[in-house]
Amino acid sequence: MATKVRDIMTGSPTSVSPELDIVTVARAMRDEDIGAVLVIDGEDLQGLVTDRDLVIRGLAAGGDPAHAKIGGIASRATATVGPDDSLDRAAQIMRERSVRRLPVIEDGRPVGIVSIGDLAMEEDSESALADISAARPNT
Template sequence: MATKVRDIMTGSPTSVSPELDIVTVARAMRDEQIGAVLVAEGDDLKGVVTDRDLVVRGLAAGGDPAQVKIGGIASKVTATVRPDDSTEKAAQIMRERSVRRLPVLEDGRPVGIVSIRDLASGASGEDAAAALADIGAARSTT
């Protein structure tokens, strides 16, 4: 089984500018068949937006979706991991922060995203299974 984040992460994450409107980002997510994007200015990570964020913070909030900027609905990044961190560390952070996705940074630049699904496919042992159950039961913030 995988022991490093790099072995299970989704590499080359899609990043968008905080100035893009939510309609443009939603279409990009649809076209790329992804459920989350990183919001960044250059290599500076500003946040994460999920398909759920688009609905709950974007569309349900009202206003013109073509005018709502993605940076305004992005979840703040509260934690990250490195590619060489253990999958156990990623699961622990997800459990502690109640998040389902973590950006993966290398030298301060986003290089991937690791999700609860990635961990589930690479998890081994009783501790990993317990951590995943805790994450799944927690209220998601990303």
């Protein structure tokens, strides 16, 4: 049974520049079949963008998504975990911050993302959330 974030995180997270447009990022997420990307400026983690952010803060806000910058809709990365943090610690941070995904940072650099679904599959494999998270996407 896994006890550390590194055991369940998605490694080698996709990252994008805050200067990229929303459409380019949306296509990258589609092509890679992922629901979140890290926004990195140089080596600094600026935030996280989810598929929901693309819709709520990007498309629904109006304007031209081909010109709107992803950095303008990113959720700021106010909470992170380390790869050697416990799963309990990750869950506690998610609860306290009301977030579903946490960037995993090691030596100041992003090395992964851990999601509430990752935790559910590890901690409560019989739960509905674990079943949904383990299922193949229906694209």
